[in-house]
Amino acid sequence: MTEKITKRHTDPALAAARRNQVLTAAAECFRRKGYHGAGMAEISKTAGMSAGHIYNYFDSKEAIIEAIIQRDMEEMFSIFQQFEDDPGDLLTIMLDGADHGVERHIDKEKNALELEMLAEAARNQKVAFLMQQSDTHARARMRRLLTGERSLVKDATDKELDARINVIFAMIGGLSIRRTLYPELQKDTILLALRPALRTLLSPFE
Structure with a gap:
């Protein structure tokens, strides 16, 4: 040993x-x-x-995977911080920021690691807890953005905000699976439909 x-x-x-x-x-x-x-x-x-x-x-190896999750969370939070620090129109800033989210989730190497972490979370309660905790923090940061003064949906109910946030995260996070199943998928093709969908989710419902 x-x-x-x-x-x-x-x-x-x-x-x-x-x-x-x-x-x-x-x-x-x-x-x-x-x-x-x-x-x-x-x-x-x-x-x-x-x-x-x-x-x-x-x-331990588990401590390493915990640190990887923490590093990914810090990277994600730096993007949220950029959104918060930019004094411009929040909707435009977030639509432009979709480029980074798409690139991150269609990157082949990041995809493989993310899918492996999710697979491990399905059988390892501690890893599942760490990933759920990371997601909870991410949703809280997104909520902070969407309830700020510059947000078009700041007056939405808690239930509606939760729905919007979860659908946005599902669309972005699901790109890892789509790229794995459809390797030819390109960023421009995704953004063609993603940006209008995000605009709807970041604007008041009629």
């Missing part, structure tokens, strides 16, 4: 770089072999460091 290293690095920048190195390697391994097929030995080989060194940053 590999002895765990308990010494912690004191250089925050170095620690962050090493953690990111492990996360990138683990994501690649999960995409290639799945969560259960990718052991710590494979992750350490891909990362170019010993398994013992990896334990200096992560206590």
Whole structure:
């Protein structure tokens, strides 16, 4: 059994770089072999460091997947923050931002990892909880946008807001499955229908 290293690095920048190195390697391994097929030995080989060194940053493989979820959530929140910080018309900003959402969900490598995480969530309660928690935070940030002064639907009922948010997330999130089943799917084709649909969901219903 590999002895765990308990010494912690004191250089925050170095620690962050090493953690990111492990996360990138683990994501690649999960995409290639799945969560259960990718052991710590494979992750350490891909990362170019010993398994013992990896334990200096992560206590377990589950801790690695938790960090991957956290990293994805931080990336998503940075987009929400850009929407909030931009002083322009919120509807236009969010319609333009659809490009990023589409690109992220039709990226082949991100797709493979996301689908593997969802598959693991179906059989691992802790992973399911972490992903549900991430989704809860994302929906809360979207709600904050849609109830702000610049939103056209700020006066909608809670039930209506929940419906709008869940349909928007379903449309964007479902692109991972569509791209997997239909590899020829292109961003321009998606946006042709997605932008009008988003405009409807971000505007008052008649």
